[in-house]
Amino acid sequence: MTTPALELDELEVRHGAVQAVRGISLTVDRGEIVGLIGPNGAGKSSTLHAVMGLVPPGGGDVRLHGNSVVGRSPEDVARSGIALVPEGRRIFAELTVDENLRLGSAGRRFGDLDSVYELFPVVRDFRKRHAGALSGGQQQQLAIARALIARPEVLLLDEPSLGLAPQMVDAVFEALAQIRDSGIAILLVEQRAQRTVALADRSHVLANGRLRLTLGPDAANDTETLVSAYLS
Amino acid sequence: MRRRGRLAVAAAAVLALALIGSALAANGARSAKAPIIIGWAFDGNGSMAPFDGPALAAAKLQINAVNAKGGVLGRKLKLLTCDTQGNKPDVAKACALRLVQQKANVIFTTCDVDLAAPVVRVAIDRGILAVASCIGTDQMGPKRFGTKGRLAFSFGNVAQDEGSAMAQYAWNRGWKTAALATDTVIVYFRNVVQAFEARFRQLGGKIVTHETYQSLGGNNVQNAVSRLNSAKADVIVTSTAGAFGALSTMITGLRSVGNNTPVLNSWAGDGTYWLPANPKVTNYWFVTFASSFGDDPSKAVNRLAKQVKAATGGFITGPSAVDGVVTAIKRAHGSTKGIVLARVMEHFKNVPTISGNVSFSPKLHTVFGRRYRVIRIQNNVPKVVGTIVAKVVAKI
C-alpha cells in the first residue's frame, strides 16, 4: 500500500477547555475527494485549521506523503503543498484578481496559469479588476484558482458553497470534480451533505468532534441515513 | 473574567500595602548640637537638572568648608536633599513637605520660578525661608508670591540687571545697532531681551529689528534665521539656553549662510556642550556668573569649577546662596526664622559671597549689582574677555 497524500491520525484539537476534535483519523489520496460533513460546531473547521497549523493539535498527527507537518507554521504548511480555500473565501478585495492569483503562489512555483484559466475563465476575463468588484460566485472561483495556482498536492476547502446561488454551487462542484481528475487530493468540508456525499469518493460524518459514519457516493440519495447520521 | 477582576483587586492591594510602607518613612533624627538644616528640593533628571546639579554639588563643598571652620555661630550646617524628578508639581510638593517634616530650617529650590512654585508655596506658607540658587526673574519674591513672598529669595541675577549689563557691554564695545531675537518660551528669556532693549536705547543704541522664535521643539527658528540674516545690525542679541535646542540651530544657520554678526547671549547661553562641530562658533559672547572653564578671575571659583565639573557658570550660585544664607543667619544672631532672615536679607547691600557682592531690596529679591563675567567664544573656544557691573537695573 502506498502512503496517502494526506493522512490524519487520531487528530485532537482543543480550544481552551473545549475539546473541538476528539481523535479523528482519515486519509485522502491523490485523485480523491473526501467529504467531511456534519452540523455546525462539529469540529470541521477546527480540523482544517489544525491541518494548516493555525491551531496546534492537542494530540495525534497530520502527515503529508508520510511526513508529519505538525508544529509547522501555516506558511510552511502552505509551502509544503497543502492549500486551503478558507471559509468566507478571504480574497483580497483591494487587490486585483491578478495580484490575488500571484499571492496564491507565494513561496511556491507559479503554477499552471493556463489550466487555471481554463477551469475558471472568469479569472482571466477580470484579470485587472479589483477582486472586490467580483460577484460572490466569481470570488469563490478566484479563491479556488488562487489555491490551485501553486499546484498543491492537497487541496482543503472550507464550505465553498456557502452563500452561493444554486447555479454557482453547481459550477464549483463541477470544478472540484475536474480538479480531482488532475490528480490532486481534496478534502472538502461542507454543510451541503447530500451534494458532498454524491461528489466525494467517501464522506465522513463528523459530530461532536468524532467521526460517526463513513458514507459512499451511493448513500447520497439515502436521506434517512444522512439524517440519522446528523442526529446521532 | 472573574480571575481578571481578582487580579486587579490583588494588584491594588499590593500597591496599597507598599504605599503604607512608604508612609512610615524615616523621621529625621535630631542631633544634640542642633545643626542648621538646609533642605534642598532639586531636579535630579529633568530640564533643570543641568543647573541644579552643579549648584547643589558646589553648595555641598561650600557647606563642608563652612563646617570645617566651625559652622555658623557654633552650629553645623546639615544638608538634606529631595529629588523632584523633573520638577513634577506633585513630586515637588511632596518633596517640600518631606523636608518640612525633616525640620528643614531653610528650603532651597530649583532654578525656575514656575517650576519652583510648589516648593516655595509649602515653605513660605509655613514661615520657612525659600531660597533659589539661580532663578533669574524678579518673581522670586513679593511680586509673585504676595505678602508671604517676602520669604522668597534667589541668588540668580535678575534679568533686568543682566540685560542692562549686556547693553552696557555692547555699547562699550562700540556696537551701536542691535537686532533682537526673543525666545518667548520662558519669562526670564523675554525679560533679559526687554531689559537689554530698555538700557541700550537709553545709552543711545538703535534697535534694528525685533524677531521672536520658540525653542523647545518649535520649528520656526529657521524663519528667524532668515529674517536676522537680512537685518543689518552690529550685534544680534538673544537670550536662550543651549539645552533648549534653538541656539545651536540659530548659530549654525546664521554662520553657514556666511553671516558673521556678533551674537550676544545671557547666562542661559553659557557652556560649550551645545557648540556645533562645523562651522565652529565664532564671534559669540555671553555674560555669566562665573567662568566654568578655569579662567575665572577668582581662584576659589576656578577650584570649585574643577571639582564639580560644571557645564555653566551657574554652579557658583549654589555656594553663593549658602554664603548669603550664612551671613543672614549671623546677622540675625542665629535665628533661622523665615521672617527674621527675610528682613535681614532685604537689606543686603554688596554682601560678599564667593560669586561676588550681592544686593537685594525689599522689592527685588533676586540679585542685582553682581559683577558679570563676559566670555567670548572663538572657534569653539571660550575665554573670559572682561567683567561688567550693570550701572542701573533696567525698568521693563
Next chain:
Amino acid sequence: MTVDWQTIADAFGLGGMYALMAVGIGLVFGVLRLVNFAYGQLVMAGAYSLAFAYERGWPVWVGILLCFAVVIVLSVAMDWVVFRPLRTQTPAVMLVATFAVAFLLQSIALLWFGSLGKIAASLSSLNQPWTVGGVDIRKISIVATVVAAGCLLALVLLLGRTNVGLHMRAAALDFRTARLLGVRANRVIGTAVLLSGLLAATVAVLMTVQTPLVTPDFALRDTILVLAGVVLGGMNRLISATLGGFAIGFASGFLGGALPTNQSQYLPSFLFAAVILVLLIRPGGLFTRFGQQAAERV
C-alpha cells in the same frame, strides 16, 4: 505679512524633511495598519548615535553607520517586542503602546545622556546655501526633498511591482489569509519595519544638519506634525501620506515666515486650526480620491 522667496525656500526645505518622515510613517501604517508614535524616538536614537560618534571624535561616516545600525536594531526590536504581540489589537491599544514605547525611549535617553543635549556629528556642509537671485537655498532642502522623492518612488515600485511588495500589502490587509497562502507574513512585515528604520536613520542624519543639538525630545514635535500631515494627506496611499507630510512642513515654514514675528508663538494654533478645517472638509484625506476614507485596523 511678509511673503518672499526666502520664506518659500525655507518652507520648501521643511516640507522636504517632513515628506521624508512621512514616507517612513506611511509605510509602517500601510503595512502594519499602525500609527507608530514612537517613530520620532527612532530618529532621536539615530541622532544620539551621531552624537556619540562625534563625542569620541570618530569620522562622520562611522557615525552614520552607527546611526543606521542602532536605528535598525531598535526598530526590529520594537517590531518583535511590541508590534507582533499586539498585531490583532484595537488601534487604541496599539497607539497607546507606541506612546508607552516613545515615553520609555525618551526617559532612557534623558537618564543616559542628560537634559543638556549632545552635539551630533553631521554633514554640516549641507547646511550651506546656493544663492539664487538673492535667495539662500540650503543644500539640505534640496537633498531632503530629493531623498524623500527617491525613497517614495522606490517604495511605490517595491510595493506595486514586486512580489515582496505584494506580500507586504497582503499581510497588511489580511494577516492570517496571507500566511495560509504561504506568505511569510512576519518576515515581510519585518522587512517593512526594517525599511522604515532605514528611513528613520536617514531622517536622523539629515535632521542633525540643521538641528545639531540632540535632546531627549529631538524630533518629537516634528513627529506630531508629520503624523497630523500624514492623516491630513490620506494614510491609505503612500503617495498621499507623503504629500500630506510635505504639505504640513511647507505650511509650517510658510506660516512661520508669513506671520508677523510677534505672532510667531501662535504658529501651532494656526497650523492645527488648518488641519482641523481640512479634516472636516475631507476626512478621508486631502490627496485621496473623493469618498475614500482612511481606515485603521479595527
Next chain:
Amino acid sequence: MRRARAALELLAPVLLVVLVALFGTIVSSSTQTYVVTTLVNVAIVVALYLFIGNSGVLSFGHISFVAVGAWTAGILSMPASEKPAIMPSLVGFLRDTTVGNVPSLALAAAVGAAYALLVGLPLMRLSGLAAGIATFGVLEITHNVLRYWEKIGPGLNTFSAVPETTGLLQACVGALIAIVVAFAYQWSRYGRMLRATREDPAAARAVGVSVYGQRLLAFTLSGAVAGLAGGLYVHLLPVNAESFYLDLTFITLAMLVIGGATSLWGAVVGAVAVSAVDSFLAEAENGVNVFGRTLDLPSGTRIVVVGTLMALVLILRPAGLTGGRELRVPRALRRSVLTKFSA
C-alpha cells in the same frame, strides 16, 4: 439581578476610591500629596472613559477641557490682590471677579462642558484617525493659546496663588462625583445608545440612533467632568500650561487603556494602579521605608520603570487589567450577598 449588577458597578469603584482616600488619612502629609493627586487623576480618567469608553472613539483633546477647567477655577478663585503679579494683562471682569472654592469648581465644570460642546459640534462628525488627529489639534491649540494669551490667564506663569482647597476630602468627593456621573450616564438610555453605536454604528443608525448626537452628548458631559477635574487640580498644585499637555494626555490615556477602556471599573482601577506605582517609585527615589527596610532607588528609576510596566501590561493584557469589564462577584458570593441588595 439587574439592580444588583448596577449596585456593584457603582459600589466597586466608589469603594476603591474611598479606600484610597482613607489610606490618605494614615500617611504623612508628603505622601498624602500623591494620594490626593491620584484621586484627581481618577476624575480625569473617568472623564476620558465617559467618552472614549462608551463611544469607542479616541480623543486626545480631553486634557484641553481639564486645562480650561483649571484656568477657570484658578483665575476666579485667586484673591484679587494676587492677580496682578501673576496675570498683569488679565481682562477686566476676570481681574475683578473672585469666587469661592465650590462655585469655582462648578464654573470649571460648566466651562469644560461649554468648551467641549463648542469643539464637539464640528468634530463629532469625524471618527477614526481623523477624529484622533482633530482632537489632538484641539489639545495643541488650547495649550498654545493658554500658554501665550495673557489676557485670559497667567500665560507662561504658574498658578502660584490659588487657595489650596483640594485636600483629601475635596479630591475624594470630586472623584466620587465623576464616578456617579459616569455611572448614571452609562445606565441611562443615552449611554446604552452610545454603546450601541460603538458596537455597530450602522445597526444603531438603522434603529434611529443619531451617532453624532449621542457622541456630542457624551463629549459634552465628559468635558464637564474633565473641567471639574481641572478645577480640583488647580486647587491642589501650582500648575501651568505645561501641566496640561502631552505628558498628562498620554499618562491618563495609558491609565484608561491599562485599566480596561470599556468599563468604569477599569478606568478607576487603571488610574489608581498607575498612579500608585508612579507615586511609590517617586517616593522610593528619595528613599522610603518598606517594612522596616529603607528602599532607595537610583534617580530616574521611576520614569523608566513606569514606561516599561505600561508597555508590558499592554503587551501581556491588551484588554487591560480588568479586561474592560465591570467587576462581577464570584457566583457563590453572588447568591448570598447580592440577593440581599436587590431585595
